Amino acid sequence: MFTGIIEATGKVEKIDRNESNIDFVLSCPFTHELKIDQSLAHNGCCLTVVEINNDTYKVTAINETLEKTNLGFWNVGTEVNLERCLKFEGRLDGHVVQGHVDKTGTVESIEDKNGSYLITINYEESAEYMTVPQGSITLNGTSLTVAESGKNQFSVAIIPYTWEFTNMKHLKKGDVVNLEFDIIGKYVAKLLKKQNVI
Known part of the structure; x- marks a missing residue:
C-alpha cells in the first residue's frame, strides 16, 4: 500500500x-x-x-x-x-493508494497558471471509474486533488514543488499517464451498480 x-x-x-x-x-x-x-x-x-x-x-x-x-x-x-510502500508508523500525507493502475488517460492540456499548473486528462469513463471535484486521484503515482471534473475528463492543479520534484514537468499534450481512482469511490460505485442504481 x-x-x-x-x-x-x-x-x-x-x-x-x-x-x-x-x-x-x-x-x-x-x-x-x-x-x-x-x-x-x-x-x-x-x-x-x-x-x-x-x-x-x-x-x-x-x-x-x-x-x-x-x-x-x-x-x-x-x-x-x-x-x-507505506510504513504504518507515521502520517498518511496523501491518500490510500494500492499501486494497482486502473487504466490510462491522455494529457489534453497543460496550462501555466503563473505559479501553478492545471493539467487536464481525458479518459474512458465508466460506472466503476469516475472523479468528483476535490476528490482524490493518483496520476503517475502522485496523489492529487481533482480540481474540475467533467464527462470523460478531469483537471488537477499542480503546485510548483510537485511540478519540479516529480516527472510532471516532462508531460506534454498527448502523453499517456497511469490513473488509479480512489478505492472508496470504487467500492461505492460497485455497491450502487449491484443495487442497479447506476
Missing part, C-alpha cells in the same frame, strides 16, 4: 524483452536501501524488485501490467516517479 507522495524519481537504464514480459533496469537515489522482493511503485504501478546490482535494480512488468499502464511507452532515459 502507498500514499501517492513521491519519494524520488528514478531513471530507466535498460529495457529487455522476455517473451511477453519486459524487464526494466532503473537507477534511483535509494537503490542501496532496496531489498529483493520489495514492493516499489513506479508511476503508481506496484512492481517487485527482483535483482539489485550496485546502483541499479531490476523489476519485471508482465503482459497484464503492460496492457493497463503506460510502462510500454518507457524508453531508456525515461524519468519515473517512485514511492516505497
Whole structure:
C-alpha cells in the first residue's frame, strides 16, 4: 500500500524483452536501501524488485501490467516517479493508494497558471471509474486533488514543488499517464451498480 507522495524519481537504464514480459533496469537515489522482493511503485504501478546490482535494480512488468499502464511507452532515459510502500508508523500525507493502475488517460492540456499548473486528462469513463471535484486521484503515482471534473475528463492543479520534484514537468499534450481512482469511490460505485442504481 502507498500514499501517492513521491519519494524520488528514478531513471530507466535498460529495457529487455522476455517473451511477453519486459524487464526494466532503473537507477534511483535509494537503490542501496532496496531489498529483493520489495514492493516499489513506479508511476503508481506496484512492481517487485527482483535483482539489485550496485546502483541499479531490476523489476519485471508482465503482459497484464503492460496492457493497463503506460510502462510500454518507457524508453531508456525515461524519468519515473517512485514511492516505497507505506510504513504504518507515521502520517498518511496523501491518500490510500494500492499501486494497482486502473487504466490510462491522455494529457489534453497543460496550462501555466503563473505559479501553478492545471493539467487536464481525458479518459474512458465508466460506472466503476469516475472523479468528483476535490476528490482524490493518483496520476503517475502522485496523489492529487481533482480540481474540475467533467464527462470523460478531469483537471488537477499542480503546485510548483510537485511540478519540479516529480516527472510532471516532462508531460506534454498527448502523453499517456497511469490513473488509479480512489478505492472508496470504487467500492461505492460497485455497491450502487449491484443495487442497479447506476
